């Protein structure tokens with residue numbers, strides 16, 4: 001692994017899957033934004049990614065990516081450090097994790113765990129002690145993944161949110177979910 005963030009849980013297959021050693025976990029750059037749309041699957045989220053990048057420049061958000069080989073983005077996670085919903089992100093103690101995904105053919109190799117750890121360490125280092133997220137009730141694999149990483153369900157969420165797509169058209173999403181919370185270790 002080239003990154004300073006190394007996989008501390010080597011899997012027996014790791015020597016076979018030597019592509020895993022080509023992976024770097026790093027902060028997202030402006031030039032990563034187009035690749036975060038995954039060849040069209042997430043083009044509709046362009047404004048969200050651009051706004052989050054802008055907020056990251058102002059210290060209000062974070063973007064972490066998984067880079068495979070030179071400059072191929074295969075996963076990402078976004079963080080809001082401050083939100084109008086203070087129960088999700090309050091700017092001082094609590095951060096909100098969203099748009100966390102690894103490209104399908106790269107899943108189940110420990111990259112999600114690495115990316116999550118990078119995001120958690122990042123906010124811990126600036127003094128935050130809690131990570132929150134909202135996961136769809138039907139996304140059982142992700143719920144299990146988060147539980148294995150110390151997240152606990154704390155409340156149901158109506159899962160209603162509004163965004164503007166790349167054509168500036170307004171969309172309303174209704175996807176009932178669970179709010180999950182992890183208390184992060186204090187340094």
Ligand SMILES: CC(C)(COP(=O)(O)OP(=O)(O)OC[C@H]1O[C@@H](n2cnc3c(N)ncnc32)[C@H](O)[C@@H]1OP(=O)(O)O)[C@@H](O)C(=O)NCCC(=O)NCCS
Nearest residue numbers: 011100101102107108109110111112113134135142144145
């Ligand atoms: C959730 C998600 C980000 C996890 O990413 P991932 O890279 O598959 O995560 P990991 O590989 O760290 O862990 C996943 C599984 O692989 C297993 N695993 C971990 N390291 C492994 C390795 N080296 N080799 C094989 N399996 C491994 C883990 O035991 C884990 O098992 P589980 O599914 O029973 O929990 C990914 O599934 C994803 O992108 N899902 C779609 C988007 C999504 O739902 N995001 C969450 C929205 S809130």
